[in-house]
Amino acid sequence: MTALRLPVGMPDGLIYPAVGIDALLSGAARRYADRVALIDGDLSLTFAQLHEHALRVAHGLRQLGIRRGDAVALCQPNSAWFTVTYFGSLLAGAVVAPINPTLPPAAIRDQIDEVGATAAIVHASTAPLIEAAAAPTVRLVVAVPATAAAPAPGASTPPAVALDELLAFEPEPAQRISPDDLAHLSFTGGTTGRSKAVRVLHRNVVANALQMATWRSGAVPVVEDDGAVYLEEVPDARTEFMSPLGQACAVTVAPLFHAMGLVTQNLNVIIGGTSVIMGRFDPARFLDLVEEHRATQLSGSPAFFHALLASPALADREFPSVRSLTSGAAPIDTSTLDALRGPFPRAIVVESYGLTEATMGLCSGLLDAGDPTPVGSVGVPVFDTEVEIRDPSAPDTTVATGEVGELYARGPQIADGYLGHPELTAAQFRDGWLLTGDLARRDEQGNIFIVGRAKDMLIYKGYNVYPGQLEEILATHPSVAQAAVIGVPAGDAGEIPVAYVVPTAGTVPDADTAQELLDHVAAQVAPYQKVREVHFTGALPTSAAGKILKTELRQNHRPAVSR
Numbered sequence: 001m002t003a004l005r006l007p008v009g010m011p012d013g014l015i016y017p018a019v020g021i022d023a024l025l026s027g028a029a030r031r032y033a034d035r036v037a038l039i040d041g042d043l044s045l046t047f048a049q050l051h052e053h054a055l056r057v058a059h060g061l062r063q064l065g066i067r068r069g070d071a072v073a074l075c076q077p078n079s080a081w082f083t084v085t086y087f088g089s090l091l092a093g094a095v096v097a098p099i100n101p102t103l104p105p106a107a108i109r110d111q112i113d114e115v116g117a118t119a120a121i122v123h124a125s126t127a128p129l130i131e132a133a134a135a136p137t138v139r140l141v142v143a144v145p146a147t148a149a150a151p152a153p154g155a156s157t158p159p160a161v162a163l164d165e166l167l168a169f170e171p172e173p174a175q176r177i178s179p180d181d182l183a184h185l186s187f188t189g190g191t192t193g194r195s196k197a198v199r200v201l202h203r204n205v206v207a208n209a210l211q212m213a214t215w216r217s218g219a220v221p222v223v224e225d226d227g228a229v230y231l232e233e234v235p236d237a238r239t240e241f242m243s244p245l246g247q248a249c250a251v252t253v254a255p256l257f258h259a260m261g262l263v264t265q266n267l268n269v270i271i272g273g274t275s276v277i278m279g280r281f282d283p284a285r286f287l288d289l290v291e292e293h294r295a296t297q298l299s300g301s302p303a304f305f306h307a308l309l310a311s312p313a314l315a316d317r318e319f320p321s322v323r324s325l326t327s328g329a330a331p332i333d334t335s336t337l338d339a340l341r342g343p344f345p346r347a348i349v350v351e352s353y354g355l356t357e358a359t360m361g362l363c364s365g366l367l368d369a370g371d372p373t374p375v376g377s378v379g380v381p382v383f384d385t386e387v388e389i390r391d392p393s394a395p396d397t398t399v400a401t402g403e404v405g406e407l408y409a410r411g412p413q414i415a416d417g418y419l420g421h422p423e424l425t426a427a428q429f430r431d432g433w434l435l436t437g438d439l440a441r442r443d444e445q446g447n448i449f450i451v452g453r454a455k456d457m458l459i460y461k462g463y464n465v466y467p468g469q470l471e472e473i474l475a476t477h478p479s480v481a482q483a484a485v486i487g488v489p490a491g492d493a494g495e496i497p498v499a500y501v502v503p504t505a506g507t508v509p510d511a512d513t514a515q516e517l518l519d520h521v522a523a524q525v526a527p528y529q530k531v532r533e534v535h536f537t538g539a540l541p542t543s544a545a546g547k548i549l550k551t552e553l554r555q556n557h558r559p560a561v562s563r
Contacts, residue, residue, distance in 0.1 A: 041148020
């Protein structure tokens with residue numbers, strides 16, 4: 001059994017209070033009342049103001065008919081109002097369903113139908129999408145104001161209740177929340193490629209936010225008599241790279257509809273950290289914000305860090321305030337790690353790993369120069385998280401140290417399964433263990449290395465892209481008899497989706513047909529999910545059992561018609 005590796009001076013495990021997410025916000029509002037929690041251009045809110053605004057939104061939603069357990073779809077770009085309405089919905093006793101605002105109306109309608117959302121909170125840029133989706137369950141639409149991070153487009157906004165109307169309500173105590181109440185319905189892909197909503201409970205979010213906050217701050221949870229939760233530093237446990245409570249600052253670019261952004265905002269609340277909200281990513285503007293606000297921690301995908309390093313705005317600049325860089329979503333290369341030491345001379349760089357079915361985080365590198373994480377490793381399991389590497393052909397058997405197998409995980413952050421999909425839940429969540437679908441190995445020190453994906457998921461610019469979903473969409477086109485989608489390396493972007501198509505009889509497989517298929521897929525998915533190349537073939541290679549040999553497609557791949 002590999003010895004447990006945790007931050008020096010910290011306990012082997014944490015105590016997880018039986019509370020909801022409301023306890024995290026109320027604890028921060030009490031402990032860091034006058035500290036700025038959110039900055040979005042000229043808009044700033046202290047922790048006390050964030051809490052009060054959330055209570056007003058919660059009261060307003062209840063007065064407008066939102067009841068305990070109702071799903072509220074948040075279809076907005078990043079802004080301070082996303083965070084306010086996120087907490088406001090939860091404090092109303094509702095369930096948050098984050099919707100990707102770059103999806104087309106049909107896909108948004110599918111997700112709203114999936115969760116049965118009774119309300120949608122939108123921005124001027126996404127309100128037309130909700131209107132076009134015409135979801136019959138939605139009986140209330142709330143529109144948030146424009147901000148610097150999310151400016152208003154030229155298009156008019158359909159009739160909706162203005163957020164100001166909710167903020168005019170008097171703050172009232174939050175609804176009583178049980179740890180076993182549903183908090184998030186977060187969308188992910190699966191083996192069939194169809195989008196599924198993961199049931200994330202309040203106790204899952206509280207546990208994962210505390211795990212990650214404690215890992216990064218050298219502090220442990222404390223529960224007050226009324227249930228409010230805050231952190232208290234452990235003497236001699238904090239390293240120079242950890243975030244001092246009430247002093248951290250992060251520039252937020254991760255999409256808040258994504259599990260990483262959604263849970264990280266809870267993490268920042270617990271540690272009393274300031275979140276500077278940024279909308280569309282621009283390297284020069286991002287670096288200016290880091291410098292202006294003396295950001296202490298940055299996180300993103302390797303593609304994000306590559307974009308920073310490639311920006312002329314980085315030339316001859318240093319950012320000594322930054323103490324930690326966390327990379328996730330894909331492995332980061334050695335040359336990038338070395339290059340980051342120049343502009344961020346006082347920072348440590350670590351990788352982390354997680355997935356939506358685990359709320360967010362499972363593993364992370366230690367923020368300790370005396371106990372460095374090997375390059376290519378995503379670190380070690382965080383507090384109270386067990387990881388096993390099992391033989392894919394014999395799931396009850398763990399593989400030897402250093403050997404590759406499928407990664408299984410167990411801990412308080414593991415979600416409650418998939419909404420409305422009991423058979424898929426039974427397949428992925430077994431006896432308390434989550435089957436991640438990722439192939440991994442573990443070294444003698446317990447470091448985890450992700451070496452591949454058991455399912456054919458690919459990663460483009462830090463986003464997960466599921467070939468099965470794209471294959472299903474291609475199959476609905478009359479020119480397609482059969483289709484297979486593979487991931488092809490694309491430099492810093494990661495991998496691009498490439499389709500191999502067997503055309504139907506009578507179809508002319510030319511450039512115009514390829515372009516038509518590209519457009520067909522693009523109209524139904526987010527921009528990062530688009531198929532980038534189409535190849536026509538008389539038949540797809542298959543095994544004796546009839547399984548498509550995607551390895552062969554990858555080996556023989558040559559660039560073709562693309563966009």
